[in-house]
Amino acid sequence: MKNLARVTALMLIFLLLIPAFTVSAITVSGGKTELRGLWVASVVNIDYPSKPTTDSETLKSEALKVLDYAKDMGFNAVFLQVRPTADALYKSSYFPWSKFLTGKQGTAPDSGFDPLDFWVTEAHKRGIELHAWINPYRITKNTSSEPNYNYAALDPSNPAILHPNWVVKYSDGNLYFDPGIPEVRKYIIDAAVEIINNYNVDGIHLDDYFYPGKDFNDKETYKKYGAAFSNVDDWRRDNVNRLVGDLSSAIKTTGKKVSFGISPFGIWANKKTNPSGSDTNGMQSYYDQYADTRKWVKDGLLDYIAPQIYWNIGLSVADYSKLVYWWADTVRGTGVDLYIGQAAYKSGNPDPSSPWYGVSEIAKQLELNFRTTDVGGSIFYNYKVLADSPGLSAVIKTIYKQRDGSTANVPVNVSRPSDDIRTSYQEYYLSGSSDPNLPLYLNGIPVEGRSSKGYFGILVPLEKGENIFTFSQDASYSTKVIYRDTGASAPKTMSTADITKSSAFPQSQEYRMPGEKITLSCQAPVGAKVTVKLGSKSYNMTPSTTVSYGTGIYPTTFTYTYSIPSYTGTPRNINLGAPVYTMKYKGKTKTCTAPAKIGVIMKGSPYYARVANDVIDTYQAPVSGDGAAFELYRGMADYITGMTGSYTRLSSGLWVKNTSIETYTGKTKLNPAITNAAYQTGDKSDSLRLDIASNVAAVASFDGTSIKMNISNASTAPVPALPDNSLFSTAAAVKYDNYVQYTLTLKQGQTIDGYYVEKTTNGLALQIKKHIKSSNAGLPLSGYTIMLDPGHGGTESGAIGPLGMKYAEKDINLNTALKVQTELRKLGANVLMTRTTDKTVSLEDRLAASRQARPDMFISIHANAMEDNVDMSSISGLSVHYREALGKPLAETIYQNTVNELKRDGKGTRINNFYVTRGTWTPSILIETGFVTNPGEFEWLTDENSQTQL
Numbered sequence: 001m002k003n004l005a006r007v008t009a010l011m012l013i014f015l016l017l018i019p020a021f022t023v024s025a026i027t028v029s030g031g032k033t034e035l036r037g038l039w040v041a042s043v044v045n046i047d048y049p050s051k052p053t054t055d056s057e058t059l060k061s062e063a064l065k066v067l068d069y070a071k072d073m074g075f076n077a078v079f080l081q082v083r084p085t086a087d088a089l090y091k092s093s094y095f096p097w098s099k100f101l102t103g104k105q106g107t108a109p110d111s112g113f114d115p116l117d118f119w120v121t122e123a124h125k126r127g128i129e130l131h132a133w134i135n136p137y138r139i140t141k142n143t144s145s146e147p148n149y150n151y152a153a154l155d156p157s158n159p160a161i162l163h164p165n166w167v168v169k170y171s172d173g174n175l176y177f178d179p180g181i182p183e184v185r186k187y188i189i190d191a192a193v194e195i196i197n198n199y200n201v202d203g204i205h206l207d208d209y210f211y212p213g214k215d216f217n218d219k220e221t222y223k224k225y226g227a228a229f230s231n232v233d234d235w236r237r238d239n240v241n242r243l244v245g246d247l248s249s250a251i252k253t254t255g256k257k258v259s260f261g262i263s264p265f266g267i268w269a270n271k272k273t274n275p276s277g278s279d280t281n282g283m284q285s286y287y288d289q290y291a292d293t294r295k296w297v298k299d300g301l302l303d304y305i306a307p308q309i310y311w312n313i314g315l316s317v318a319d320y321s322k323l324v325y326w327w328a329d330t331v332r333g334t335g336v337d338l339y340i341g342q343a344a345y346k347s348g349n350p351d352p353s354s355p356w357y358g359v360s361e362i363a364k365q366l367e368l369n370f371r372t373t374d375v376g377g378s379i380f381y382n383y384k385v386l387a388d389s390p391g392l393s394a395v396i397k398t399i400y401k402q403r404d405g406s407t408a409n410v411p412v413n414v415s416r417p418s419d420d421i422r423t424s425y426q427e428y429y430l431s432g433s434s435d436p437n438l439p440l441y442l443n444g445i446p447v448e449g450r451s452s453k454g455y456f457g458i459l460v461p462l463e464k465g466e467n468i469f470t471f472s473q474d475a476s477y478s479t480k481v482i483y484r485d486t487g488a489s490a491p492k493t494m495s496t497a498d499i500t501k502s503s504a505f506p507q508s509q510e511y512r513m514p515g516e517k518i519t520l521s522c523q524a525p526v527g528a529k530v531t532v533k534l535g536s537k538s539y540n541m542t543p544s545t546t547v548s549y550g551t552g553i554y555p556t557t558f559t560y561t562y563s564i565p566s567y568t569g570t571p572r573n574i575n576l577g578a579p580v581y582t583m584k585y586k587g588k589t590k591t592c593t594a595p596a597k598i599g600v601i602m603k604g605s606p607y608y609a610r611v612a613n614d615v616i617d618t619y620q621a622p623v624s625g626d627g628a629a630f631e632l633y634r635g636m637a638d639y640i641t642g643m644t645g646s647y648t649r650l651s652s653g654l655w656v657k658n659t660s661i662e663t664y665t666g667k668t669k670l671n672p673a674i675t676n677a678a679y680q681t682g683d684k685s686d687s688l689r690l691d692i693a694s695n696v697a698a699v700a701s702f703d704g705t706s707i708k709m710n711i712s713n714a715s716t717a718p719v720p721a722l723p724d725n726s727l728f729s730t731a732a733a734v735k736y737d738n739y740v741q742y743t744l745t746l747k748q749g750q751t752i753d754g755y756y757v758e759k760t761t762n763g764l765a766l767q768i769k770k771h772i773k774s775s776n777a778g779l780p781l782s783g784y785t786i787m788l789d790p791g792h793g794g795t796e797s798g799a800i801g802p803l804g805m806k807y808a809e810k811d812i813n814l815n816t817a818l819k820v821q822t823e824l825r826k827l828g829a830n831v832l833m834t835r836t837t838d839k840t841v842s843l844e845d846r847l848a849a850s851r852q853a854r855p856d857m858f859i860s861i862h863a864n865a866m867e868d869n870v871d872m873s874s875i876s877g878l879s880v881h882y883r884e885a886l887g888k889p890l891a892e893t894i895y896q897n898t899v900n901e902l903k904r905d906g907k908g909t910r911i912n913n914f915y916v917t918r919g920t921w922t923p924s925i926l927i928e929t930g931f932v933t934n935p936g937e938f939e940w941l942t943d944e945n946s947q948t949q950l
Contacts, residue, residue, distance in 0.1 A: 026403055026404055026405075028375070028376045028377065029373050029374055029375075029376065030376075032337065032376055033076070034376060034377045034403075035076065035077055035304075035337070035339050035376055035377025035378070035379070036073075036074055036075045036076050036077065036377055036378065036400060037075060037076075037077040037078070037079055037131075037306075037339065037377065037378065037379035037380065038070050038073075038075045038077070038078050038079065038379065038380050038382075038383055038386070039079045039081070039133070039379055039380065039381045039382050039383065040066055040078055040079065040080045040081060040133075040382070040383045041081045041084070041381075041382050041383075042080070042081040042082070042084045042089055042098065042100050042101070043081060043084035043085065043100060043135070043141050044084075044100065044141060044143060045100050046382060046384060047066070047081075047382055047383040047384045048062055048063065048066060048080070048383070049062050049100075049101065050062060052099065052100060052101060052102055052103035052104075053102065053103070053109075054102045054103070054107060054108075054109050054110050055109075055110065056109050056110050056111045056113035059101075059109055059113060059115055059118075060113070060118060063115065063118055063119055063122060064122060066078070066383055066387075067119070067122050067123055067126055067128065068126075069383070069386075069387055070123075070126070070128055070383075071126040071127070071128060072397070073386075073393060073396060073397050073400070074397055074400040074401070074404075075128065075380075076127065076128055076129060077128060077129040077130075077131060077202070077203075077379075078119075078123055078128055078129070078130055078131070079131045079133045079203075079205050079379060080116070080119055080130060080131070080132065080133055081133040081134075081135070081207075082115075082116050082132045082133060082134060082195070083095060083098075083132075083133075083134035083135060083191075084098060084100055084135055084138075084141065085098070085100075085135065085138050085139055085140055085141050086138070086139040086140075086154070086158055086159060086160055086177070087099060087100075087101075087105050087155070087158070089101050089115045089116055090114055090115060090116035090117070090195070090198075090199065091108075091114050091198075092191065092194060093194065094159065094187065094190065094191035094194060095158070095159070095191060096155035096157045096158055097109075097155075099153060101115065104155075105153060105154060105155040105158065106155030106156070106157060106158075116132065116195075116199050116201075117199060120199055120200050120201060124200070129202035129203065130201055130202055131201060131202055131203035131204070131205045131259070131261075132192075132195045132199070132201045132203065132204055132205065133205040133206075133207065134188075134191075134192060134195075134204070134205070134206060135206075135207055135209050136177070136188045136206060136209075136210075136243065137176050137177045137179055137184075137188075137209060137210065137211075137212075138174065138176060138177075138209055139154070139158075139160045139167060139174070139175035139176055139177060140153065140154070140174045140175045141174060142173055142174055147173075148169075148173030148174075149169050149173060149174075149175055150175075151175075159177075159187060160175060160177070163183070165181075166178055166181055166183070166184050166187075168216060168217050168218060169217070170212050170213070170215075170216065170217075171213070171215055172212065174212075176212060176216075178218055178221050179210065179211060179218075179236070179239040179240060179243065180218050180221040180222065180225050180226070180235070180236070180239045181221060181225070182225070185239070185242060185243045185246065186246075188243065188247070189243070189246055189247045189250050190250075192204050192247060192250070192251070193250050193251070193254060196251065196254050196256055196258050197254065201258060202258065202259060203258055203259035203260065203261060203303075204247070204251060204258060204259070204260050204261075205261055205262070205263065206244075206261075206262045206263070207262075207263050208262075208263060208264045208265045208285070208289070208291070208308055209289075210240050210285075210289045210290060210291045211236055211240070211289050211290045211291075212289075213288065213289075214288065216236075218232075218236075222235060233287070233290065236290035237286070237290045237291075237292050239290070240290050240291055240292070241292055241295065241296070244262070244296050244301050244302075245299075245301050247260065248260050248301045248302065259303040259304060260301075260302055260303050261302055261303055261304035261305060261306060261337075261339075262293070262296065262302060262305055262306070263305075263306040263307065263308055263341050263379065264285050264289075264291055264293040264305065264307055264308065265283065265285040265288075265289060265291070265293075265307070265308060266282075266307045266308050266309040266310060266311070266318065266323055266341070267280050267282045267283060267284055267285060267318060267323065268284065268285055268286050268292075268293050268294045268330075269284045269285075269286045269287065269294075270282070270284055273287065274286070276294065277326075278322060278323055278326040279319070279322050279326075280317065280318045280319070280322065280323065281316070281317045281318070282311075282317050282318040293305065293307070294330055297330055297331055297334050297336045298330075298334060300334060300335060300336065302336050303336065303337065304336060304337035304338070304339055304376070305327070305331065305336055305337075305338060305339070306338075306339040306340065306341050306379050307323070307327050307338075307340065307341055308341035308343075308381070309323045309324060309327075309340055309341060309342075309343075310341065310343035310346065310381075311323070311343075312346075312355035312356060312361050313355070313361070313364055313365065313368065314355070315355075320365055320368070321368055324340060324368060324369065324372055324375060325372065327340075327375075328372050328373060328374040328375055329374075331374055332373075332374050337376045337377075338374055338375055338376055339375075339376055339377045339378060339379050340365075340369055340375060340377075340378050340379070341378075341379050341381060342362060342365060342366075342378050342379065342380045342381065343381065344362060344380045344381060344382065344385050344386050344389075344392060344396075345381055345382060345385040346361075347359050347361065347362055347385075347389065347392050348389060348392070348466060348468055349466070350465045350466040350483070352420065352422065352481075352483055357420070357466070357481060358391075358420060358466075358468055358479060358481035359389075359391055359392045359395045359468060359470065359479050359481075360479070362392060362395065362396065363395055363399060366378065366396070366399050367399075370403065380396070389468065390442075390443030390444040390445070390470065391443050391468035391469060391470030391479055392468070392470070393444060393470075394441065394443065394444060394470040394471075394472035394477050394479075395470055395472075395477055395479060397472065398472050398473075398474075398475060398476060398477035399477075401474060401475040402475045402476075406474055406475030407475055408435060408438075408473060408474055408475050408476035409435050409437075410433065410434060410435035410436075410454055410476075411476040411478075412432065412433075412434050412435075412440065412471045412472065412473045412476040412477055412478045413432045413433050413434075413478055413803075413804065414430060414431070414432040414469075414471055414478040414479075414480050415431060415432045415433070415800055415801065415802055415803060415804030415805075416429065416430060416431040416432065416457075416800055416801075416802075416804070416868070416933070417430075417480055417482065417868075418800065418804055418805070419480075420480060420481040420482070420483075421480075421481075421482055421483070422482075422483045422484075422485060423462070423482060423483070423484060423485070423868070424484065424485045424487075425462060425484070425868060425869040426461065426462055426484070426869070427459050427460065427461055427462060427869045428459070428460055428462055428482055428868055428869060429457060429458070429459050429460075429866075429868055429869065429870060429871065429872050429873075429933065430442075430457065430458055430459075430460055430469060430471075430480065431455070431456060431457035431458075431801065431802050431872070431933060431935065432455075432456060432471065432478065432802050432804075433453075433454055433455055433456070433802045433803055434447075434450065434454040434455075434456055434471070434473050434476075435454055435473055435474070435476075436450060436451075436452060436453055436454035437454075438473050438474050439473065440454075440456060440471060440472075440473045441471070441472050441473065442458065442460075442469060442470070442471050443468075443469060443470055444472075447471070449873060449935070450935060451802075451935040451936045451938070451939040452939065453939050455801075455802035455803075455935035455936075455938055455939055456471075456802065456935055457802065457872055457873040457933060457934065457935045458873070459869075459870070459871040459872075459873070462482060462484040463484065464484050464486045465483065465484060465486070466481060466482075466483050467481065467482045467483070467484060468480075468481050469481075469482065490549035490550065490554065491549070491554055491555055493550075493552035493553055493554055494525060494552075494553040494554065494555050495553075496553070497524075497525045497528070497553050497583070497585045497586065497588055497590070498524070498583070498590050498592075499522050499523065499524045499530070499581050499583050499590055499591070499592035500522070500523040500524075500555065500592075501592055501595065503521070503522050503523035503555075503557070504521075504522045504579070504581055504592050504593075504594040504595065505519070505520055505521045505522065505579065505594060506579075506594055506595075506596045506597075506598060506644075506645075507594070507595050507596055507645075508595075508596045508643075508645060508646070509596050509597060509599065509643055510596065510597070510598045510599065510643060510644055511573070511598075511599045511600070511601045511640070511642055511643040511644075512564045512598075512599075512600065512601065512642050512644075513564065513600070513601055513602070513603065513641055513642060514564050514565060514566035514567065514600060514602065514603075515563065515564060515566065516563075516564045516642070517561055517562065517563050517564070518561075518562050518564065518598070518644075519559050519560070519561055519562070520532050520534070520539075520541070520559065520560045520561075520562050520579055521541075521557055521558065521559045521560075522541075522557070522558055522581045522592065522594075523555045523556065523557055523558070524543075524555065524556070524558055524581075524583045524585070525553045525554065525555060525556070525583070525585050526543065526545060526546065526547065526548045526549075526553075526554045526555070526556045527546065527548065527585065527586075528543075528558075528583045528584060528585035529583070529584045529585075530543070530558040530581060530582065530583050530584075531581070531582050532560055532579050532580065532581050532582075533579065533580045533581075533582070534562065534576055534577065534579045534580075534598065535576055535577065538582075539560045539562070540560070541558035541559060541560045541581075542558065542559055542560065543556050543557070543558050544556050544557045544558075544559070558581075564600055565600065567600060567602055571602040571603060571604035571605040571606070572602055572605050572606075573599055573600065573601055573602070573605050573607055574599060574600040574602070575597055575599050576597065576598045576599060576600065577597055577598070578593050578594045578595070578596060578597045578598070579593075579594045579598065580592070580593050580594075581593075581594070601640065601641055601642065603641075604639075604669070605639075605640075606665050606666050606667060606668075606669065607639065607640045607663070607665055608637055608638065608639060608640060608663065608664050608665070608666065608670060609637065609638055609639075609640050609648055609650060609656065609661040609662070609663055610635065610636070610637045610661060610662050610663075610664065610695075611632045611633060611634050611635060611636045611637070611656075611660065611661060611697075612634070612660060612661055612662045613634060613660050614633065614634050615631050615632075615633055615634075615848075615851070616631070616632050616633075616656055616657070616660035616661070617629075617630075617631060617656070617657075617660075618630045618631070618632060618650075618652075618654035618655065618656055618699070619647070619654065619655045619656070620653075620654065620655070621655060622644050622645060622646075622647035622649070622655045623647075624657075626913065627913030627914070627915065627918070628913075628915070628918060629654060629699075630654065630699035630700075630701075631699075631756075631757075632656070632697055632699070633757075633758070633759055634759075635695040635759065636695050636696065636697040636698070636759070637670060637694065637695055637696060637697065638650040638651050638652065638670070638696065638697040638712045638713065639651040639670060639712075639713065639738075640663065641653075643658075646658050646659070648661060648663070650697060650712065651712055651713060651738045651739075652697065652699070652710065652712050652738075652739065654699075670694060670696065670713050671713050671714075671715045672692050672693045672694035672696060672713070672714060672715065673692070673693065673714070673715045673716045674690050674691065674692050674711065674714050674715075674716050674717060674718060674740065674763070675691045675692070675693070675716075675718075676689075676690070676691040676718060677689070677690050677691075677717075677718045677719060677720040677733065677742070678720055678721075679720040679721065679722050679723065679726055679728075679731065681723055681725055681726060682770075683770075684769065684770055684772065685767055685768055685769045685770055686726060686727055686768045686770065687765050687766060687767050687768060688709070688720060688731075688742065688744065688765065688766040688768070689760065689762075689763070689764075689765045690711070690742075690763045690764045690765070690766075691762045691763045692711070692714065692762075692763035692764060693763075695759065696711055696712050696713055696714060696764075697711075697712040698710065698711045698712065698757050698764050699757065700755060700756070700757050700766055700920070702752070702755055702884060702885050702886055702920070703885055704885035704886075704888070705745060705746055706743055706744060706745045706746065707743070707744045707752075707755055707766070707768065708741055708742070708743050709741070709742045709743075709744075709757065709766050710739045710740070710741050711739060711740045711741075711742075711764065712738065712739050713738055713739065714735075714739065714740040715735075716735070716740070717733035717734065717735045717740040717741075717742070718733065719731055719732065719733045720733075720742075727744075727746060727747065727750050727752060727768060727770065728744040728745055728746055728747060728750075729745055729746065729747045729748070730743075730744075730745045731743070731744050731745075742766075744766075744768075751771045751886075751889070752768055752769060752770065752771060752886060753769045753770065753771045753772075753856065753886065753922060753923060754767075754768075754769035754854070754886060754920060754921040754922045754923070755767060755768045755769065755886075755920050755921070756920050756921045767921075769854075769921065769922070774828070776828060778828075779827060779828025780827055780828065781824060781827040781828045781829035782827075782828030782829070783828075784828075784829045784830065784856045784857070785829070785830045785831075785832060785853065785855040785856050786824055786829045786830070786831055786832070786855055786856060786857045786858075786859065787831075787832040787833070787834065787849065787850055787853055787855040787857070787858045787859070787922075788817045788820055788821055788824075788831060788832070788833050788834070788859055788861065789817075789833075789834040789835075789846050789850075789858065789859065789860035789861065789916055790810070790813040790814040790816070790817035790818075790833070790834065790835055790861055791809065791810070791813045791860055791861060791862035791863075791926075792808075792809055792810035792813060792862075793810045793813075793814065793835050793837075793838055793839055793840055793841055794810075794838060794839045794840025794841070795840050796810065796840055797809065797810050798810045798813065798862070798863070798865075798932075799863060799864065799865035799932040799933060800865075800932070800933075801932035801933055801938040801941075801942075802935055802938050803938075803942075807942055808932075809862065809863045809865070809932050810838065811838070812863050812929070812932065812941050812942065813861050813862055813863060814835070814836075814837075814838065815947060816861050816929060816947055816950065817833065817861045818836070819947055819948060819950075820859075820861070821833065832849070832853055832855060834846045834849055843915040843916060844915075846860075846915075846916050847915060847916055847918065847919060850916070850919045850921070850922065850924065851919060851921065854921050854922065855922050856922060856923075857890060857922060857923055857924075857925075858916070858917070858919060858922050858923070858924040858925070859924075859925055859926075859927065860914070860916045860917065860924075860925070860926040860927070861926075861927055861929065862926060862927065862928050862929070863928060863929050863930055863931070863932045863941055864879070864907075864928040864929075864930065864931045864932065865931060865932055865933045866931070866933060872931060872933035872934050873934055873935060873936075874934075875931055875933075875934060876905045876930065876931050876934050876936065876937045877904065877905030877906050877907040877930070877931070878895065878898055878899060878904050878905070878906060878907060878927070878928065878929055878930060879895070879906070879907035879908055879909070879910060879927075879928045880892075880894055880895040880909045880910075880925055880926070880927050880928070881909070881910050881911070881912040881914060881917065881925065881926040881927075881928070882909070882910075882911060882912070882917055882923075882924065882925045882926070883911060883912060883913050883914065883917045883918050883924070884917070884918070884919075884920055884923075884924065886920070886923050887917065887923045887924050887925050888909070889923070890923040890925055891909045891925045892909050894925070894927065895908070895909050898950070902949055902950065904930075907928070912926070914926050929941060929950060
């Protein structure tokens with residue numbers, strides 16, 4: 001811009017006089033100052049004023065709010081719309097006061113207030129240029145509540161009233177001046193010169209509204225003035241060219257340093273229509289608005305051009321990058337500056353698949369601008385959108401700071417969430433890292449409560465739809481977009497009315513015992529009547545809903561609770577067949593046979609399961625989510641009493657996965673006798689040995705005082721004799737319906753350090769590990785083997801803290817475990833590790849390592865976290881977990897000493913069925929050393945001195 005050199009000089013003077021005058025920008029191609037502009041629209045009160053008023057104080061305060069925002073953002077030019085229609089935001093002899101200013105056209109603000117004069121003065125105080133933005137031809141801009149061709153809203157002094165022959169009614173319901181009338185053009189130009197003569201504006205700015213469309217009714221004007229042209233299109237273009245050329249000359253004639261620029265529609269012409277055009281396929285200002293914007297540049301009629309390139313990078317119809325390059329090539333060598341009109345209003349699209357989702361598109365566009373020679377700056381549309389989007393504002397502000405050479409010692413990084421996400425939470429916990437020596441802002445609001453190293457965490461509310469969060473700090477920013485789902489969405493419609501076969505129960509063989517209940521189910525259209533036939537009987541099914549989600553065919557689930565019938569005679573399995581589901585819907589009938597059958601297992605039916613793997617888990621229910629109950633070993637066998645899905649039930653009531661067993665039938669009952677029960681003592685362990693002819697299933701449990709061992713389907717229960725030096729005071733054996741239970745009760749004050757069942761040549765043995773103490777006072781752990789298990793590792797990161805994957809829970813756990821290893825070895829212990837590097841180790845492998853080593857302690861080291869909708873900054877502390885009662889003393893000892901010695905917050909000791917702590921052969925515990933997600937606790941967890949103390 002031609003007057004920027006003058007402004008720069010003035011800035012140097014004001015820097016010495018007025019501290020507030022601080023807006024600056026780097027230089028671009030040709031040594032000119034980069035323009036950073038903001039459009040402030042007054043039409044229909046988009047930006048200023050927020051609503052019409054005659055109150056001068058309100059008008060002043062709103063103006064100052066905009067200008068202070070512009071200064072804080074680093075903008076150096078404001079483009080204020082001072083003539084939105086045929087009215088003005090300043091005192092004019094050509095146009096009445098604007099209705100968007102005071103509410104009624106022709107009504108002035110009180111106290112003689114002149115908004116334009118105030119804006120110019122206050123902008124210059126802040127080192128900001130003020131450009132007067134005018135719309136040359138538009139007379140009215142109706143809202144949806146106003147009538148078409150609203151002459152009643154015009155003041156009697158309006159030129160449209162004074163010169164009705166200048167006016168054209170257009171198909172959009174608004175009134176326009178006819179650009180083909182010479183007197184109209186002269187009037188517009190004279191009114192623009194009036195602004196320059198009366199106000200110290202820095203520029204005259206026209207927007208992209210010229211001819212509103214091809215169907216403009218100017219036939220009579222064309223007849224009168226267009227004789228020299230063979231077609232109306234060329235004549236219309238000439239009319240606009242004349243306005244631009246004459247206005248350019250008039251501005252220069254004033255002798256004042258005032259820039260003249262236009263912000264046209266972004267596409268001059270498409271290459272397929274005009275060889276000189278851009279590689280686009282959109283609307284063309286040359287043909288649709290009769291604006292030959294390229295000619296104005298090539299003829300040097302403008303000081304700058306600011307095409308509105310309101311599309312994203314990569315859009316096939318109008319690629320932002322292609323248009324930027326085309327415009328840069330167009331202005332090159334002309335002396336006309338190029339500023340890009342940026343579509344800030346498009347940012348924050350709620351569709352996560354949109355390129356305008358979040359704020360990244362604007363950031364990418366600015367980066368492309370900076371890399372493109374001949375692009376001299378940007379103008380953002382519009383103020384309100386930016387002011388209402390703190391995230392986008394923070395991004396633009398930070399980009400400009402970086403552009404000006406500011407750097408961040410510690411760049412802002414948001415680690416939680418690591419990516420843009422969707423969630424149904426109403427709140428979400430954000431955390432990350434920052435420079436502790438600089439203030440941190442979230443969407444322009446200071447972030448409090450950071451740790452001494454700049455780690456932060458904050459729980460934020462989520463509005464329905466898109467939420468943009470931008471953390472900014474000096475020359476660094478990080479943005480995350482969280483989309484909150486508005487609720488459960490309707491299921492997908494069905495292509496045809498039918499029963500979905502994949503929904504028909506059962507999908508695999510189902511067996512239950514007489515008297516048990518099962519739920520027969522299938523999916524069919526809402527509104528259908530569905531029955532199910534099993535055997536010779538049919539049953540009416542109940543839908544989960546009778547309300548449709550819309551006009552399509554929507555599925556719902558139909559159910560019927562079925563009782564397994566009883567049978568007499570020889571114990572056996574009875575096949576009931578596959579359920580047949582029948583649907584009646586709008587005159588159509590459909591049937592569907594379930595893929596699998598339902599059967600009855602009578603008590604004592606010779607149907608068996610044998611453990612096929614070395615070790616398998618058992619479960620209290622046919623799901624694995626609640627954790628395993630006991631272990632069974634290869635060859636152990638039991639009756640099958642049920643099957644559902646991928647699980648089989650044994651006579652003990654425990655469920656096992658189908659993949660871990662083999663099933664078989666046989667005539668011989670599984671009812672072996674226990675022929676002998678003997679208790680044997682040893683130096684490190686005792687054992688209860690049972691002689692049994694068959695490999696029956698057996699499990700054991702310990703409640704802190706007694707060990708109970710259940711042997712499925714055993715027929716006899718001899719009681720072992722206890723020697724005087726045994727660990728137990730009493731031994732008992734009781735025969736129940738389908739198992740034998742042995743109970744060994746510990747002597748008063750006696751403890752054990754482990755137990756487990758194993759198969760022997762003659763049957764089963766319950767191994768009981770004694771509690772021993774080292775005799776070496778100098779090395780109190782000599783003779784002990786301790787296994788340390790650093791949680792997670794490799795692809796399993798564990799909890800994510802302020803540093804994200806740079807230092808996740810897996811890293812904290814390993815660092816802590818290695819320090820513990822060093823200390824234990826100093827005390828004489830033999831230390832085993834499930835991992836010593838950052839590698840993936842499965843839970844099964846960790847437990848298997850403990851099972852094989854049979855250590856004297858198993859300690860799994862972890863760090864904690866909470867759900868993402870919890871304020872984790874307020875949650876801290878150490879906790880210790882165990883599943884088996886024999887782990888409780890170790891858990892409580894470590895917990896109490898650590899909390900008391902280090903003065904840490906304590907979360908207590910808890911019973912939890914964690915996979916790695918289910919080993920019964922040794923005291924097994926899991927320590928949660930602290931909360932990774934709490935900024936202060938994370939700092940402690942990652943501090944070397946603190947971890948050495950731990």
